[in-house]
Amino acid sequence: MSTSPGPLRGVRVLEVTQGRAGRVAGMLLADLGADVVRAELSPPVSDDQLSSTLPLAAAGAGAGGTDPGLLCWDRGKRVVRVPAGAAGSDGADGLGASDGLGASDGLSAADGLGASDGLGAADGLGGLLEGADVLLVDHTPDRLAAAGLDAATLTADHPALVHAWLPPFGEHGPWREVPEDPLLLAAATAVADRYPATVERPVAPIVPVITNLHGALGAAAAIAGLISRDRQGGRGRAVAVSGLHAAAAEMAVMTPTGIDQQVFASQRLASLPFWRTYQGSDGRWFFLATLAPDQFFRALEALDRMDILVLPGVDGDIQKIWGYNEASALVNAELEAEFRTRPVAEWLDLLTSVDAPAAPIGTRDEWAASDIVAANGGIVYREHPELGRVRLPGPPFILAGTPAAVGEFPEVADLPADGAVWSGARVDVPVQPAPVGAEAAVAGTATGDTGAVDTAAGDAAGDEDADQLPLHGIRMVDASSYLAGPFVGALLADWGADVVRVESTTGDSFRMFPMSVLVANQHKRTISLDITRPQGRDVLVGLLSGADLFLENLRPGRLERIGLAPGDLARDFPGLVHTSVSAYGHAGQYADAPGFDPVFQARSGLAEGQGGADDPTPTPVPIVDIGTGALGALGTLAALFARLRGGAGQRVFVSLAGTAGFLQSAELTDFAGRPPQVRGTVNHLGPDAAHRYHRCADGWLAVAADGAARRGRLCAALGVATEDELGAALAALPTERAARLLAEHGVPALPALSFHGVLDDPHLRANAFTHIVPDPRYGRIRISRSYADWRTGRGRQPGRALLIGLDSRAILAELGFDADELFAAGVSTDAQLGDVLPGVTVGEAAYDEPSPDEPGSGGAGPEDADPGSPRAEATAGEAASGEPASGEAAREEAAL
Structure with missing residues (x-):
């Protein structure tokens, strides 16, 4: 059981999950102080139920049979065995007849994957449900209904x-x-098609990043539901956060597709000279992360290779290498040869001396032992009764006032006959009747001098349903830049918060990637502001005086320089939750260092684990940035919940470094006798023949036959004697026929989606994976729709492009400032339109949603559609990280 004095102390969470994501969500809530009880069906009736490995002796397993992930994800919880009979099990094992493929081509109950696994049916969990504040479930739709654990059934009682x-x-x-x-999941959402490959094929991620992200989003949504309950009369909320929502987040900056004109490359990424791995003379690798041109110039100058810029084809124009062309290939070859002349350590010393971001490719063990991790509490140790000392990743966030903590390993106990397992004090919120009409509006609920929200400010996108979202009435001031910081605000805005983005009068330098800016800001309002000037600082103070939350990713000392030191903010606004996003964490010698997403893929072992020591492979998918955004939202909401329960505001710290550890929670868990870790290679297809991507006659098929029973059914379905023959058998079949055949034999399988097919895929369309947002420069853009579906209200309507200063005039008027005076003084600006298509009104939803057969793409070339920005939305922008770059220009940008 968690003993953390964290922000969720007194909250009771019942976890009834089968897979990894639900388990991860429960771990995060336990780290934050919740009393998490995991109800585990005994004996397991499903191949998909990940049972507890504790105690090992009772399971007949030794250390070599222990799943490190389960050890990590069950920390701080209590585990209760629920007898299978009491839970109403039908003994079936999986996927029901109503699988959505139809009676003739679907997965039937006869497959051995039946409609209900029986795990935790409601009538066997009555006592647990009666005392719970939160229920975490992760069943498929048919299983959920069959178990009686669906929201409609439970929330009535x-x-x-x-x-x-x-x-x-x-x-x-x-x-x-x-x-x-x-x-x-990576196959079904085209994530696998975006991992680097030397040939056209999907690549299997070694680390289940998407599943860990799914868990973080689920935990954050649960806290948002608790906040809504406390603020809206004690009525609970129901929310669905699927693996598709996690994929929509992970791929958010990689999926924008223009309907009226091309905006984004659809091809796979190649290596760009300023943003890639290089090998030194000692055989070691490092990642060069000079995203900003001035950084790349400094690197070339340090190498005494400025001549590269005048090579034929480059001709002194750096924009000519912001794409996949002969000039880029020529510079790549020159730098590859140059970097092979000296060992990596020498290159890193040289690049660091000129403030050009670069990082060594390291292993997970090197990362766990690093000063960066130690300074920020990234590793903890706990004693296991049979395994001895176990290394675990620490909480991926730091809350200064109500700290998170890693609990002990649980003991597994039988469910008491009376079902009474909850202990300790519980804070009950009286349930009021559901509000109707005007009464549904949320009054200000803040403590201290902040957060008395005027809901008349409304929703940034004019959404009439915003008052039905859980965070309606919560205000955030978002002064962050690049991607990781703004994605914190993107999630909160998606769930109803009024997020006001503050950026410089010339805009965040990340606007060189307009599609990335669009997806990270579509539901926000924005004001352009020079906060280094007294009048600009006064406007910022005015914003903070009415805010619940403040978000920034400024490097240390920036706030002090404008007279807003964190200590002064805490004194002047005692109810303010102040979230800081950094690269290396808030403590240690690297606290002021810049960092990008692939730097932490390189340092933390993610790249080495994916491609192997001979060819370490960071992915261009910004997994660390997006993960940091999700964890930042989670930590921020936890701190807000604590404040609403009578606490005060506090600092919340998240970092790219902390996220890199969280994403590898299972992989960083270590103990004597640990099973060996799986490592990938270039073009990795999966761990073995029964669990991998297979080429079929017309595409690729993802197969997941875990366990002896499923492996046997897989071989039987294809009429082969051994798993070595599976590849040849599948190569002769079309993907859909192969998927149907395997489903009929109870083997999970589905086609591996090409990135080109995302917008037309029937499964993603059925789940409303994307929606259309109007942009006054580029027309209609299809982007990720949402990161959760709330059971009341339709959720956010499609947002809009957040042009520089788009809402400056309205926000200044709300605060009582004269907009024209500030515009004339250069302290703020009105909307900066850029290139606007004829007939398009800025800020309005100028386009209707197309019909289902509307084509979703306006082109497939590599160049950015913005003629004034580098030709690289699809290159460095896809991998661009969340934290400010180094260099004087970028340093000033970070200060807004």
Whole structure:
């Protein structure tokens, strides 16, 4: 049980999960102080139920049979065995007849993957449900209904319950009954098609990043539900956060597609000279992360290779290498040869001396032992009764006032006959009747001098349903830049918060990637402001005086320089939750260092684990940035919840370094006798023949036959004697026929989606994976729709492009400032339109949603559509990280 004095102390969470994502969500809530009780069916009746490995002796397992992930994800919880009979099990094993593929081509109950696994049916969990504040479930839709754990069934009898459902493949579509598997989910959402490869094929992620992100989003949504319950009369909320939502987040900056004109490359990434791995003379590798041109110039000058800029084809124009062309290939070859002349350590010393970001490719063990991790509490140790000392990643966030903490390993106990397992004090919120009409508006609820919200300010996108979202009435001032910081605000805005983005009068330098800016800001309002000037500082103070939350990713000392030191903010605004996003963490010798997403893929072992020591492979998918955004939202909401329960505001710290550890929670867990870790290679297809991507006659198929029974059914379905023959058998079949055949034999499998097919895929369309947002420069853009579906209200309507200063005039008027005076003084600006298409009104939803057969793409070339920005939205922008670059220009940008 968690003993953390964290922000969720007194909150009771019932975890009834089968897979990894739900388990991760429960771990995060336990780290934050919640009393998390995991109800585990005994004996397991499903191949998909990840049972506890504790105690090992009772399971007949030694250290070599222990799943490190389960050790990590169950920390701080209590585990209760629920007899299978009491839970109403039918003994079936998986995917039901109603799988969405139809009676003739679907997965039937006869497959051995039946409609209900029986795990935790409601009538066997009555006592646990009665005392719970939050229910975490991750069943597929048919299993959830069969177990009686769906929101409609439970909330009628438990109106204060926050029902957080984490289905692996969404609620609709042909694959909705497929059990959780990271390899399958990466295939179904085209994540696998965006991992680097030397040939055209999907690549299996070694680390289940998407599953860990799914868990973080689920935990954050659960806390948002608790906040809503406390602020809206004690009525619980129901939310679905699927694996598809996690994929939509992970791929958010990589999926924008223009309907009216091309905006984004659809091809796979190649290596760009300023943003890639290089090998030194000693055989070691490092990542050069000089995203900003001035950084790359400094690197070339240090190498005494400025001549590269005048090579034929480059001709002194750096923009000519911001793409996949002969000039880029020529510079790549020159630098590859140059870097092979000296060992990596020498190159890193040289590049660091000129403030050009670069990082060594390291292993997980090197990362765990590093000063960076130690300074920020990134590793903790706990004693296990049979395994001895176990290394675990620490909490991926730091809350200064109500700290998170890693609990002990649980003991597994039988469910008491009376079902009474909850202990300790519980804070009950009286349930009021559901509000109707005007009474549904939320009054200000803040403590201290902040957060008395005027809901008349409304929703940034004019959404009439915003008052039905859980964070309606919460205000955030977002002064962050690049991607990781703004994605914190993106999640909160998606769930109803009024997020006001503050950026410089010339805009965040990340605007060189307009599609990335669009997806990270579509539901925010924005004001342009020079906060280094007294009048600009006064406006910022005015914003903070009415805010609940303040978000920034300024490097240490920046706030002090403008007279807003964190200590002064805490004194002047005692109810303010102040979230800081950094690269290396808030403590230690690297606290002031810049950092980008691939730097931490390189340092933390993610790259080495994916490609192997001979060819370490960072992915261009910004997994660390997006993960940091999700964890930042989670920590911020936890701090806000504590404040609403009578606490004060506090600092919250998240970092790219902390996220890199969280994403590898299972991989960083270590103990004597630990099973060997799986490491990938270039073009990695999966761990073995029964669990990998297979080429079929017309595409690729993802197969996940875990366990002896499924492996046997896989071989039987294809008529082969051994798994070595599977590849040849599948190569002769079309993907859909192969998927149907395997489903009929109870083997989870689905086609591996090409990135080109995302917008037309029936499963993603059935789950409303994307929606259309109007942009006054580029027309209609299809982007990720949402990161959760709340059971009341339709959620956010499509947002809009956040042009520089788009809402400056309105926000200044709300605060009582004369906009024209500030515009004339250069302290703020009105909307900066840029290139606007004829007939398009800035800020309005100028386009209707197209019909289902509307083509979703306006082109497939590599160049950015913005003629004034580098030709690289699809290059460095896809991998661009969240934290400010180094260099004087970038340093001033970070100060807004």
